[in-house]
Amino acid sequence: MKLIPVPIVMGIIVGVMIRFTTEMITSITISPLLAGSAILVFLLSSRFLKKVPPVLSALVITVLLAFFTSEFKVVNIHDTVILLQLMVPVFNFDAIVSIGIPLALPLLCSENAQVTEY
Numbered sequence: 001m002k003l004i005p006v007p008i009v010m011g012i013i014v015g016v017m018i019r020f021t022t023e024m025i026t027s028i029t030i031s032p033l034l035a036g037s038a039i040l041v042f043l044l045s046s047r048f049l050k051k052v053p054p055v056l057s058a059l060v061i062t063v064l065l066a067f068f069t070s071e072f073k074v075v076n077i078h079d080t081v082i083l084l085q086l087m088v089p090v091f092n093f094d095a096i097v098s099i100g101i102p103l104a105l106p107l108l109c110s111e112n113a114q115v116t117e118y
Helices: 006-030 032-048 054-068 093-115
Strands: none
Touching (some): 032 054
16 A cells, blocks of 8 residues: 555545446436435435434435335336346456456555555
C-alpha cells in the first residue's frame, strides 16, 4: 500500500463507485417517488435509527411503496421448464489479466486503505 500513491487509490475507488452515484441520480428522473423515497429513508434512518442498517430500511420502505403504488409489473410469464446445464469454465490468460487485475486492485486498495494511515 505504501507504493501506491493515495490519489491513485482514491481514483480507483471513485472509478468503481461512480456508476452507483450516477445511476442514483438518473433513477430519480425515471421514478421520482420510489428513488426519492429510498434516498430520503436512507438518510433519515442513518441519522435516527442506529440499530437498523439504512440500506435495509430503505429497501423495505421502497418495496412496500412499490407494491402499494402498483409499480411491480409482471409480464410475459411462461409456464416452461428450464433444464440445468453444466457449464465448464474456460480459463484464459488474457481474461485473467484484463479482468482479474482491474477487479483485484480496487478491492485490495479500498480495503487496505481504510486500515492504513491514508
